[in-house]
Amino acid sequence: MPTMSKAALLLSVILLQQVLFGLLWTVAARLRLARPAALQWALAAWLLAAGMALVLLRGQAPAWLTVAGANTLLIASFVALRRGVQRFARCAPTDREHALVLALALAGAGLAAVVASRASLLPAVMLGAAGMGWTLLRAAHEVRRRLVGEFGRTAAAWCATPLALVAALIVGRGVMAPFERELFTNYVTRPGGGNVPVAFSSLAFGLVLHVNLTALVLLRLVRRLQYRSDHDMLTGLLGRRPMEQRLRTETQRQRRFGGRFAMLSIDIDHFKQVNDRFGHAAGDAVLVRVAQTLREAAREVDSVARMGGEEFCVLLPGADRAGAEAVAARMLDAVRALRHPEAPDLAPVTVSIGLALVDAPAEPLQAVQRRLDQALYGAKAAGRDRIQCAAAPTSADPAVCA
Incomplete structure (x- = not known):
């Protein structure tokens, strides 16, 4: 029985982590705790878990599925994450932009499926990296800009920073793919993508991000309860x-x-x-x-x-x-x-x-x-x-x- 690599083991932990966060946000939505945002974050966690499952199958299933297909799922996950941020921050949705990003990801996956060669995966990988990086950076910007007034600069920065760092890792990996052939080959053929530092960073940043989002939801709930305690519900004046x-x-x-x-x-x-x-x-x-x-x-x-x-x-x-x-x-x-x-x-x-x-x-x-x-x-x-x-x-x- 083959031994699981460290990268594959870390991605397995990420998969389990996202499943647990998906359950957490599903329960939060049922309890009506930031329900619109929680539903989107639950979807993001489930899609990310599905993408991680495909990444773990690299080298065992067709590359177009485990690379281009996984990237498409990851982009969809980050789009759902951003939509949840937009709902939580009460800012205007950008669904047209999301549709364009997903269309590019699907185009890359379709090209890889039709050509069915390792060379055709490079555009899919780069398109996927660009789509994921753009979506995460935009989400980080919205968190930083829209949540400062309600939660302060420190809390907003704690939520925006993991998003920006994961975006930088993904974009950096996509940029390096054409120049580091061995890295690209490992990324395509080895379970987990063969990159331990990236897998470990994704695990840590994913944990920090969801913990921070949970903290913001609870903080908003506490403030809402405090407001109701301090204010007359009929007139809105102090009690x-x-x-x-x-x-x-x-x-x-x-x-x-x-x-x-x-x-x-x-x-x-x-x-x-x-x-x-x-x-x-x-x-x-x-x-x-x-x-x-x-x-x-x-x-x-x-x-x-x-x-x-x-x-x-x-x-x-x-x-x-x-x-x-x-x-x-x-x-x-x-x-x-x-x-x-x-x-x-x-x-x-x-x-x-x-x-x-x-x-x-x-x-x-x-x-x-x-x-x-x-x-x-x-x-x-x-x-x-x-x-x-x-x-x-x-x-x-x-x-x-x-």
């Missing part, structure tokens, strides 16, 4: 818990470095009447529209949260009284100007706003909250659709904003 954390952080920052900040407590006037007259679906639509308006009227540095029901809170870092009043007035006017098609005969929806300026580092956050609540109650008692400034920490009565 109560993260807003309270930001308030504590801002208070600690003020105590350490000084400065000031302001808070707004906002309540939709007579919101219960909207639900009672038009139903909860209409009420939800009004809530979403008001929440979006508050977010748009706030400054970029401000944090806007839904604290529960029809109550909202806005944190304005570094704002003085005039700046906070300007933001509150902008919100008041913008909400009043809204129109709600779900409730056509409804009077304009308005909000009451309590405003508290925090410029005393020693004031506890609970005391600030009490002043803010009193200001909001004062705005309601004074007739609603207005802004009420909270009393200073040493004053007993709230002040009406100008």
